[in-house]
Amino acid sequence: MATVSGTLDVNAIRRDFPLLERQSHGHRLSYLDSGASSLPPHAVVEAMATYYETTHANVHRGVYETAEEATRLYEDARRTVGRFLGASHPTREIAFTKNTTEAINLLAHSWGGANLGEGDVVVLSIMEHHANIVPWQMLAAAKGIELRWLGLTDELRLDLDGLDEALDGAKLLSITAMSNVLGTINPIGDLARAAHDAGALIHVDGAQAVPHLPTDVVASELDFLSFSGHKMLGPTGIGVLYGKAELLAAMPPFLGGGGMILDVRTDRFTAAEAPQRFEAGTPPIAEAVGLAEAVRYIDSIGITSIRAHELELTSYALDALDGVANGHLTVHGPPAGPDRGGVLSITLDDVHAHDVAQILDSVGVCVRPGHHCAKPLMRHLGVQATARASFGLYNGTDDVDALVEGLEQATTLFG
Amino acid sequence: MADLEELYREIILDHYRSPRNRGELTDEAALRAEGFNPLCGDEILITLHVDHGVLSDIKISGQGCSISQSSASLMSAAVKGKSLDEVRQIIATFKTLMTVHEAQLEDGDAEPEAVDLRKLGELAALQGVVKFPMRIKCATLGWNTLTQCLDDASL
């Protein structure tokens, strides 16, 4: 019943996610907010609990057995995550951060601080999350760098016509692999080649893409990639900055403190090698263990199957939404296809997104109303807020049906 | 759901669909204040006239959800033509309605003691909002902006 044409056995998958057993306002929970944060499977929670109950110790310092085990688990997590991305040198190319936001701030502060000055150009797109806008604006205010913006086509895809002009003389293209509002998937391999041809580096915000699409940093020729654990079935409190080994090795530290140094004297310090150089203080150890388990879980299902499932679900949802509210419903994003992820930003002509989300909540459907931390994009779309439904591997057609039913209720109430 | 019906009462939907005192006073004597709800992006602009201690005219513009828009509309109807003392009292009573203790909510449907709902007239329609803590900010946006407007003018 919940399964869509057999790509994934959704009913079996749901049994791995204890939270989906709960009810909400007397209804089965339809969790359609994985774009904001995904649910963790039991295996992730258990891996973290087991770590705390059998192994926990601070890393990189103790010589006793559990401390060595904790260090090994933490460093194994780095390798697991690196291999998941296709990184060539996982132990040197994966820096753990708090989340995507911190990863991008690290990049802007460290790489940007060392490599960008007055008049240097960073290219962004209008569909970026604030996490990939504000750190660059802060750098612009501090150092006088110039920000250029890529626009969108009528179908809400990235407008590639202005690409070469925008990249001319630029030092960095920093762009999302998938919009958290539109679901638009950007051709990051092509963008990387265009950036490199123009002599620029590329940073990709993978917060939405890494959890849902196959990622290969080498094949796509990415210089930097950032993402969050909590959007890919892992815990909160951990994120990743991937950087090519030689780039990370040349970057100055970000936060200062313990763990990121080789030596400290009263008049100076020597920073540790990358990536430890970027991990000041006690790192998120249990979270790294949880993230590695999340990666193993995704691998056990197969990211390609997850993507195929979510694409089928997106097509099903776009068809189903077509008939709702007599043409007064808009889904802001491109049509279903290979460049479309499972994010549906919905507006109803006569019902504000906040009210839509409230009514959906009353029937157990979790969606997110608001600007989704993408205000420049919202201004471009000419809307104040949308109600966003976003899919995960545990969603099925029954969740879409519940969404459609709730939206119909909203149109009736406000009709 | 009963709670949802209480939230979206007919009066609220009516004020959302046909907001009262909609627009903007553009003359120089008009007092102005803008309010924002950064979480959901709701915006409101209040312009008003005060004549001999009386809030003689008020206009509301901006965009937002049914709760923020209807609350502002109900507010404008409640304060227009009232003395500033009365306006401050109405604001205070409404604020009390919105800050009713959670303990009272859990005691079933006991009416908040501090507020005489009869005095609130149509505004009482907004009491369903307190059961949705995330929406209280929507309901109070217009009221906080009005307070701001009066405070800025030291009225």
Ligand SMILES: Cc1ncc(COP(=O)(O)O)c(C=O)c1O
């Ligand atoms: C595209 C994109 N970038 C960045 C972020 C920020 O992620 P986090 O809040 O985990 O730092 C998000 C998530 O909200 C996102 O969707």
